[in-house]
Amino acid sequence: MSMLREAVVLADMVGRWTLVVLVMLGVLPLATASYQFAIIGLHAVRNHYGNVEPRFPRVAILVPAWNEAAVIGSSIDRLLLLDYPADRLRIYVVDDASTDQTPDVVIAKGQENPGQVVHLRRKKGGEGKAHTLNHGLKQILANDWMQALLIMDADVIYEPDSLRKMTRHFADPEVGAVTAYIKEGSRPANWMKRFIAYEYITAQAAVRRSQNVLGAMACLAGGAQLHTRANLEKIGGQIDTSSLAEDTFTTFKTQLAGNKVVFDGNATVWAEEPADIDGLWKQRLRWARGNVQVSFRYKKLWFRPNPGHRLGSFSFGLSWFCLFLMPIFMILASASLTALFFIDFPLSWAAFKLLWIVNAICYLFITTYTLMIDPDTGRRTWREAVGFPGLISLAMIVYAWFPKPFSWAMLGTMELIHIPTTGPVLRLVILFAYVWLAGSMLGAWAAKLTESRRRLKWLSPILVYICGYGPLLCAVTFTSYIKEARGAEMSWDKTEKTGQVSMP
Numbered sequence: 001m002s003m004l005r006e007a008v009v010l011a012d013m014v015g016r017w018t019l020v021v022l023v024m025l026g027v028l029p030l031a032t033a034s035y036q037f038a039i040i041g042l043h044a045v046r047n048h049y050g051n052v053e054p055r056f057p058r059v060a061i062l063v064p065a066w067n068e069a070a071v072i073g074s075s076i077d078r079l080l081l082l083d084y085p086a087d088r089l090r091i092y093v094v095d096d097a098s099t100d101q102t103p104d105v106v107i108a109k110g111q112e113n114p115g116q117v118v119h120l121r122r123k124k125g126g127e128g129k130a131h132t133l134n135h136g137l138k139q140i141l142a143n144d145w146m147q148a149l150l151i152m153d154a155d156v157i158y159e160p161d162s163l164r165k166m167t168r169h170f171a172d173p174e175v176g177a178v179t180a181y182i183k184e185g186s187r188p189a190n191w192m193k194r195f196i197a198y199e200y201i202t203a204q205a206a207v208r209r210s211q212n213v214l215g216a217m218a219c220l221a222g223g224a225q226l227h228t229r230a231n232l233e234k235i236g237g238q239i240d241t242s243s244l245a246e247d248t249f250t251t252f253k254t255q256l257a258g259n260k261v262v263f264d265g266n267a268t269v270w271a272e273e274p275a276d277i278d279g280l281w282k283q284r285l286r287w288a289r290g291n292v293q294v295s296f297r298y299k300k301l302w303f304r305p306n307p308g309h310r311l312g313s314f315s316f317g318l319s320w321f322c323l324f325l326m327p328i329f330m331i332l333a334s335a336s337l338t339a340l341f342f343i344d345f346p347l348s349w350a351a352f353k354l355l356w357i358v359n360a361i362c363y364l365f366i367t368t369y370t371l372m373i374d375p376d377t378g379r380r381t382w383r384e385a386v387g388f389p390g391l392i393s394l395a396m397i398v399y400a401w402f403p404k405p406f407s408w409a410m411l412g413t414m415e416l417i418h419i420p421t422t423g424p425v426l427r428l429v430i431l432f433a434y435v436w437l438a439g440s441m442l443g444a445w446a447a448k449l450t451e452s453r454r455r456l457k458w459l460s461p462i463l464v465y466i467c468g469y470g471p472l473l474c475a476v477t478f479t480s481y482i483k484e485a486r487g488a489e490m491s492w493d494k495t496e497k498t499g500q501v502s503m504p
Contacts, residue, residue: 016344019336023351026333026437030362032322033202035315036210037369043209048175048262052168056085057147057228059163060140063093064132066125068154069101075154076109076117083160084167090145092118093154094136097125129222130239130246141237146229153223157185157270165267166226176231176259177251178267179217180224181205183377185270186500191384191461192280195469196273198381198388201374202366207319208263216310217261218320220254222247224269231259243297245290252298255309272500277451277460281476288480291324327441327478330471334438341434352434353400360400363389390440390468396433441475443467448475 061079065072072093079091093106106119122135133151140146148167152158158180166178181204184197204221211217225247234257240249254261274280295302302321304312322329333355340348367385371378378385387394399406419425432439447463450456464472 016340016347019340019343020347020351022332022336023340023355024333024358025329026355027358027362028329029322029326030359030366032318033207034362034365036207036319037366039213040206040209040369040373042213046213048169048172048212048260051172053171054164055167055170056088056164057167057170058088058145059084059090059148059150059167059226060146061089061091061150061152062133062136062140063091063152063154064096064129064136065093065098065102065106065154066096066132067098067100067102069098069105071155072102073105073109075156076106078157080113080116081160082158082163084163086116090116090118092120092136092140094120094122094132096122096132128241128244128246130241133239133246134241137232137238141229141232148229149227149232151222151225151227152269153271155272156182156223158224159268159270162224162267162269163226165264166224169262169264170228172260174258174260175262176228176234176254176257177220177261178226179208179220179261179263180226180267180269181208181263181265182221182224182269182271183374184273186272186275188500189380190275191464192275192277193273194381195384195388195464196280197377198370198384199469199473201370201377204263205265205373206370209265210319211316212263214310214313214315214319215260216255216313216316217251217263218316219245219248220251220261221269223271224267225250227254228259231257234259243290243293244286245294248290248294249297252294252311255311256301258308277448277464277472280472281448284473284476285480285483288477289483291477292480292484295320295324324477327474327481330437330441330474334435337434338431341431348434349430352430353403356396356400360397363397384469387465388468389470390443390464391466392436393440393468393471396436440467440471441478444472444475447472 063072063075068075076091076093079089080086082089095103095106103119103121106117110117110119120136120139122132125132137149140149148170150163150166162180166180169175169178182200184193184200186193189197208217227250231254235250235253239246240253243249251261274283298311301312303314303317305314306312310316337348337352337355340351367388371382371385389397395406443463444467447460447467450463451460
């Protein structure tokens, strides 16, 4: 009996501490992000700029366009003004069976600039960006004029020196592709666009610099990817059409073929991003489903170091899956805290405080670092930077730093509005705090639902600020799991453009 009792006690202890470990998985994504930010400092000494020198290959600019009449004309004009030899630049606009004035605008630009602006028409459209790109790529590769190919979106604005900053990396014959820093450039920018502008500092200016240090790039920016002809031919001469993440597949294939992929944070491109949750949801669901497809397609690659590339390194795999599985970690953390709440409340409270202390440290480090990387954008988006995790999560972060003053303030507020501060009520408040990591995603999903209700639309941005922009992205990622599991139809929903993008 004593041995049985000891076994039960041991099993109970192992179970409790297993739950604690699952709680701490909730800090893994932010802790991994902090590691990525920490190594950005090494970019000063571990970068590709020592291998660059002026290079001006003959560049074919490939622009997929479907009903882009509002922006395509000005986009072509700006491309023609790039600080790049005019005789080494050609613009190919692939008109994806547009039903507006897109073909008329492009044809007129071609007549004004014969030989430099080319209109390519697809009779059957709507198959997605990859099919559109392949239509143009096939014709461009049919002759030997093109030495490098720039894939972009119809509305993006390249700063005049951006292309030559990208081509200079081709002085190194091992470089197969280069990407630039895409910034949200809508003027005026609403609350959603400011969130995206801040997010892009973290996802591009910061993370892609850290990936330069790691020697493994996750994704070439879809609106700014420059390839050598040799690289395109090496990866098959066409863009992958089997997924919703054609740019990520191209990035992986380039590195698996033995070529380097480089991010140049000094080459800046401005883009117009979604203005509401519905637009963001469609765009990010496409990206997230693409990441699910990449994760499974390359399942034999992860955490298997290879001398030919760095995609199989532990650091790269950790950063990929911490982002990819973030919703799962949040749900596990909340579920484990809830279980401990009923099993061992003191242990649950200790785990909760540790969870938010680590999250608070990571949040402060990442937010401060991000705002310093791009101060101009930071000045416009500091409110969204502070509120990125949501006001409720921010309150928990404040509690992690100042537990006693926060507790006094909370209890005082409850008494002021006549909410009982008895034990049962406080336990309900604590239980709410425990489930919040997962609950914040539900709140963000509610923001999407209210946006589609005319009378409740005003509530939508309020819910995002309360629940968090980060949890909104996690809700999209979780939805992508379900869509892929069900085998839902893959549709390429185009982001609506209004032509508001401009350089400051």
